Amino acid sequence: MSNSCDFSSLGLPEALLNAISAMGFTSPTPIQAQSIPYMLDGNDILGEAQTGTGKTAAFGLPALAGIDPRQRASQMLVLAPTRELAIQVATALEEFAVNMKGLRVATIYGGQPYGPQIREIERGAQVIVATPGRLMDHIRKGTLVLDSIQCCVLDEADEMLNMGFLEDIEWILEHLPEQAQMALFSATMPNQIRRIAERFLKDPKHVKIAADKAQKANIVQKAWKVSGLNKMTALERLAETLEYDAMIVFVRTRNDTMELANHLTNLGFKASALNGDMSQQQREHTVAQLHKGKIDILIATDVVARGLDVPRITHVLNYDLPMDSESYVHRIGRTGRAGRSGTAILFARPRELRQLRFYERQTAGTIEMMELPTADELGKHRIAKLSVELAECVSGTELTEMQELISKMAEENELSVEQLAAALLFQRQRTKPLKPNPDPKPRFDREDRRERGDRGDRPERGARRERRPATDFETYRLEVGREHGTQVKDIVGAIANELQLDSGNIGQIRLHDAHSLVQLPKAMPGETLSKLKAIHVRNRALAAEKTNEVIEPRGDRPPRRDGGFRGRDGGNRDGGRREGGYRGNRDGAPRGDRNERSGHRGSRDSAPRGERTERRPRRENFGNQ
Structure with a gap:
């Protein structure tokens, strides 16, 4: 069926047509043009279409057309994988049904008290939008009975599968009336989803919408290869120079959402975090602030990759790459919705660049490499x-x-x-x-x-390496230490990035419980010192001041001529110097501290070699004394 029509030709009732006309919708999308007539005729639907194609209206409008608002009983059930998607679907259905007097929509999900949800059900909500776990709780408690359900919709079925809801879905569907109409919508159709369709759908109409290349063109995909600057500095630079209305930055962990949001807020950006550790009330408030323009940058985990629909979002930034290509598609789908244009940017380390080919294949698009704005x-x-x-x-x-x-x-x-x-x-x-x-x-x-x-800039074997110039250091006291969760790499990264100072010009660092000491070059400009005071590490200002305290070397290895200590690239693998700058072993302890750390180098029963005279008397003089 072609979508070269308008909604009035699909057979929808007048109340729904007036509502969607007031919302500014005139022509249906392909998924809507094909699904609505089938569902109005009572057919089960197996819908396959990417996110952002209008699936909510595709099942919501025909399902609402079959509801009798005069009957105070649950007649329509929508299952959604996340709270955010459940809220979004419920909001859309309420807007579609604005002219259907007496119709109530109940949204049921975890993280909210049971009382208000039970009252909505008891008042006769005809539409139930729920996440699987909380819906099962209500069914078990007897607070919700599905005997009167006429239409059941599984939205984002593949995501429910990825989240481990497969058995829960089957359990819920077994409690539905035999005659209930079924509609299953998914971006992809893995075998487990097809098996559910074969078991619970009756001779379904398969509606498959190919990826719309014109729509994909609305989202420009770019990638920056992480080099030179670190990702934190790159994010700051893009947040300052990009022309965006609102931006979502996707990270991997909940702690990262808080750390990045606090960092950007301290720099003056209107940023906030969104993650699964926040209460539902906090999450809803944050999304509302994003809608109202009080938040411009949202730092989030994949908890909002499905279901967040905010027209202001013009950019999506993948600070950390997602676990799979499908998650990438859903992430970037938060922008460029409903015909609007958007930009998706990702940060890729060299070893992650090969992943870009999979993203291109999944989106039928092209990812262009980009450069960050230079300091100039x-x-x-x-x-x-x-x-x-x-x-x-x-x-x-x-x-x-x-x-x-x-x-x-x-x-x-x-x-x-x-x-x-x-x-x-x-x-x-x-x-x-x-x-x-x-x-x-x-x-x-x-x-x-x-x-x-090639061999990069490595000198030929046997060639003498040019020594780095000596650096004259001064010692500064920083008001952050171990008790604040500070690590040496935090101090190195913050100073190097904020002061644009090469890490080779940072000398020794020593962590104490409540403060730290760091060596920095002498004769730094006054404005640089002022900036150093304001730098934040672990949400605390460094409040740096010159000090006469001496950083005592640890171990017995001599310092280098440039004031630092021997170590690969001047630090450990993650870019941070170990305390004292010595080359350390795997647990971070300097080699000069081995005796302090674990005693003598001994045998398997931890006895020092010097005490093994009974077994190997000839080696007694070679033990560590």
Whole structure:
């Protein structure tokens, strides 16, 4: 069936047509044009279409057409995999049914008290939208009976399968009346979903909508290869320079949502976290804030990859790559919805670049490699933005009093107005310099070298390596330590990124319980020191101050001439220096500390070699004494 028609030709009742017309919908999408007539005729439906194709209206409109609002009994059931999707579907159904007087929609999901849900059911809600777990609880308690259900819909069936709800779905469907109409909608059709369809659907009409390349073109997909800058700095730079209305940043863990959201908030961005540890009330409030424009950047886990539909979302950023290609499709589907355009960006480490081919195949699209704005471009962006802000302030603000004040200050201090303006501008740009330090040069890792087929910048065997220039250090006290959860790599990363300081110019670091010590180059500019004080690690300001405290070396290995200590690339594998800068063993302890850490190097029963005289008397003089 072609979709070259309007809703009025599909046979929907007048009340529903008026509602969707008021919502601005005129022509049905392909999934709607094919599914609605089949469902109005009473057929079961097996619908296969990607997210964002209008599946809610495809099953919601015909199912609502068969409901009698005068009967206070549950007549329609929609199963959704997540709370967010359940809320979204329920909201859409309420909008479709706005002209159906007496119709009530009950949303049932975990994380909410049972009382309000039971009251909605007892008041005769004709439509039930639920997640599987909470629905099963109500069925077992006897607070919800499915005997009067006329139509049951499984929305995002493949996601319910991925979340382990397969047995729960089968249990629920076994409690439905035999004559109930069934509609199963899914983005993909794995074998387990097909088996459910074969068991519970009666001669279903299979509606399959191929990926619409024109729609896919609405989402521009880009990738940045992580090199030079770390991902945190890259996120900051994009958040500052991209032209976006709202952005979702997907990360892998709940802790990451909080850490990134707090970091961006401290930088002045309107950011917030959304994860499964938050109460349902908190999550709903956060989504509402995103709708209203009080939040511009949402840092989230995949808990919202399905079901979040906010028109403001123009960009999706995959800070961490998803576990599979299908999750990637659903993530980027949060933008470019309903004909709007959107941009999806992902951060890929060199070893993750091969995953991009799978994403392209899954989306029938192309992922373009991109570069981040350089430090110079970032500075120009800040200058242009500040210039516009100042011009708007001049045109929209009464500044007579300020002009008189600055003239008086100039006269009293024998300064020109330009000098005072320059001083104010200097103070204004301290936290965000108008001329940021140049970006560090990217360092090639093993994957890069394999791809390039060369030895990188390694010198020929036997060639003498050029020694790095010596660095004259001063010691600073930082008000973060072990009791705040701080690690050495946190301090190195924060200082290197915020001050645009090469990690080779960071000397020794020593962690204490309530504070830390770090060596930094002498004669740093005043604005750099001011910025150092304001840097946050583990949500605490460093409040850096020069100190005369001495960082005592650990172990007996001599320091290098440049003030640091021997170690691969100046630190450990994750980019952070171990305390003291020594090359350490796997648990992070310096080799010079082995005797302190675990005693002498001994035999399997932990006896020092010097105590093994009975078994091996000849070796007694070779034990560690």
